[in-house]
Amino acid sequence: MTPDEIRETVLDILSDIAPDEDLSGLDPDRPFRDQLDMDSMDFLDIVMELRKRYRVQIPEEEYPALASMTSTVEYLTPRMKDIPKK
Amino acid sequence: MYDTLILGAGMSGLAAGIRLAHYDQRVCILERHTTVGGLNSFYRRHGRNFDVGLHALTNYAPKGDRQGPLARLLRQLRLRYDDLELAPQTGSRIAFPEVTLRFGNGLDLLREEVRRQFPDQADRFERLVASLAGYEDLGRAGTERSAREIVGLLLTDPLLIEMLFCPVLFYGGSRERDMEFGQFSILFRSIYLEGLARPRPGVRQVLKLLVRRFKQLGGQLRLRAGVCRIVLRGGAAQGVVLDDGTEIAARCVLSSIGWRETMRLCGVPAGDLPPAGQISFVESISVLDVPPARLGMNETAVFYNDSPAFHYARPDEAIDPRSGVVCSPDNFDYPTPAEENILRVTCLANYDRWAADAMRS
Numbered sequence: 001m002t003p004d005e006i007r008e009t010v011l012d013i014l015s016d017i018a019p020d021e022d023l024s025g026l027d028p029d030r031p032f033r034d035q036l037d038m039d040s041m042d043f044l045d046i047v048m049e050l051r052k053r054y055r056v057q058i059p060e061e062e063y064p065a066l067a068s069m070t071s072t073v074e075y076l077t078p079r080m081k082d083i084p085k086k
Numbered sequence: 087m088y089d090t091l092i093l094g095a096g097m098s099g100l101a102a103g104i105r106l107a108h109y110d111q112r113v114c115i116l117e118r119h120t121t122v123g124g125l126n127s128f129y130r131r132h133g134r135n136f137d138v139g140l141h142a143l144t145n146y147a148p149k150g151d152r153q154g155p156l157a158r159l160l161r162q163l164r165l166r167y168d169d170l171e172l173a174p175q176t177g178s179r180i181a182f183p184e185v186t187l188r189f190g191n192g193l194d195l196l197r198e199e200v201r202r203q204f205p206d207q208a209d210r211f212e213r214l215v216a217s218l219a220g221y222e223d224l225g226r227a228g229t230e231r232s233a234r235e236i237v238g239l240l241l242t243d244p245l246l247i248e249m250l251f252c253p254v255l256f257y258g259g260s261r262e263r264d265m266e267f268g269q270f271s272i273l274f275r276s277i278y279l280e281g282l283a284r285p286r287p288g289v290r291q292v293l294k295l296l297v298r299r300f301k302q303l304g305g306q307l308r309l310r311a312g313v314c315r316i317v318l319r320g321g322a323a324q325g326v327v328l329d330d331g332t333e334i335a336a337r338c339v340l341s342s343i344g345w346r347e348t349m350r351l352c353g354v355p356a357g358d359l360p361p362a363g364q365i366s367f368v369e370s371i372s373v374l375d376v377p378p379a380r381l382g383m384n385e386t387a388v389f390y391n392d393s394p395a396f397h398y399a400r401p402d403e404a405i406d407p408r409s410g411v412v413c414s415p416d417n418f419d420y421p422t423p424a425e426e427n428i429l430r431v432t433c434l435a436n437y438d439r440w441a442a443d444a445m446r447s
């Protein structure tokens with residue numbers, strides 16, 4: 001997956017987890033927590049969806065890398081570059 | 087082999103099933119009854135829909151709120167706000183002899199009413215609101231205290247105390263007279279600070295959404311599948327035995343049928359368990375030929391009591407009409423009038439008497 005495809009994947013997961021949110025105005029550099037009022041349970045849900053859909057394992061100590069869209073894509077790029085987009 | 091078996095397809099069991107299925111578990115919900123919903127169920131009779139339990143959904147928040155319990159619940163279950171088709175209440179009332187306290191969604195109306203009817207308690211009331219435990223404190227050490235004791239230290243007018251306890255106990259009191267302060271705080275918030283709303287189609291709307299989501303995720307739901315025993319090995323639950331003798335194995339068993347009943351299914355003799363709670367209700371549902379408002383019932387819910395003291399306890403008689411909840415599903419702020427013409431009256435009851443009568447007939 002390219003960084004753009006990873007971004008789309010993350011958006012896809014976010015729209016499943018928070019179906020009422022309008023994600024079109026998401027600022028990639030601001031934390032999800034501030035923009036979407038996400039709590040630790042929601043982050044766990046993102047991690048779980050990545051694992052379910054793409055078998056990406058993210059150890060708990062690396063969850064902070066998922067803070068914003070930019071940091072998430074950066075973190076996932078080397079880990080998902082060989083995984084085809086579904 | 088299932089990862090998790092869940093006992094009971096009430097709202098807790100269904101919600102737990104959805105959460106576990108999100109985490110890729112193989113889950114099966116086992117329900118003894120012929121339908122889902124538990125205490126919040128529904129039935130159909132003579133072409134009409136009737137709700138059991140649910141008068142209103144508490145913890146109301148308008149669309150767009152992201153932090154309250156309703157928003158968190160929706161998000162964790164991945165449901166859309168609009169799917170619930172919520173309509174807020176038109177207003178409710180606590181009616182005691184000579185004094186009435188009205189309340190709506192949000193604290194403003196109740197605060198104003200307390201100020202007007204109990205001026206010397208107004209500041210104390212604010213202190214009570216400020217001292218409520220937060221949702222995240224529920225069950226933590228320090229909340230295991232009597233709500234009556236704590237509220238009695240903050241408010242000094244016994245009538246105001248009784249009036250505030252009336253809806254809280256009716257909507258959340260599983261024990262007689264009093265409840266634990268953490269539980270009181272949760273209910274106080276959910277009723278007075280947040281408020282009441284109703285899914286336009288009734289409770290079936292919520293249940294339909296939960297069942298559909300659970301099944302979409304691959305969860306299994308078995309009705310008429312009562313559990314008569316939880317199988318223990320080395321003190322850990324390893325599966326269950328159904329009423330018809332079938333054994334089902336699982337890595338984990340979750341129970342939503344109450345602590346006492348769960349312990350009984352684990353083989354603890356009934357005599358070693360504390361007695362079951364004494365609170366039961368009887369509700370009569372009347373289908374009227376006019377809207378309830380034409381008979382003077384304009385509010386969503388009226389919590390009434392016929393004397394200054396409120397007796398929340400099991401009556402000796404079959405029913406205790408001295409207090410109760412009168413409510414109507416017609417009286418919510420729907421986009422178009424409901425025209426259900428339904429009036430519901432809920433009172434405390436004596437379960438043993440009703441059970442004995444049912445046996446006789």
Ligand SMILES: Cc1cc2nc3c(=O)[nH]c(=O)nc-3n(C[C@H](O)[C@H](O)[C@H](O)COP(=O)(O)OP(=O)(O)OC[C@H]3O[C@@H](n4cnc5c(N)ncnc54)[C@H](O)[C@@H]3O)c2cc1C
Nearest residue numbers: 094096097098117118124125126139140141142312313343
């Ligand atoms: C009269 C009344 C009015 C209420 N009004 C409201 C209201 O207006 N708003 C509100 O929010 N809440 C209301 N409540 C509270 C609400 O109904 C409950 O909090 C809620 O239904 C509890 O859900 P639950 O899933 O935890 O338990 P339950 O609904 O009790 O579900 C337990 C399920 O387990 C099943 N079961 C039990 N034993 C077994 C077994 N051995 N094997 C298999 N299945 C088993 C039962 O059949 C049941 O379906 C009301 C309750 C009552 C009684």
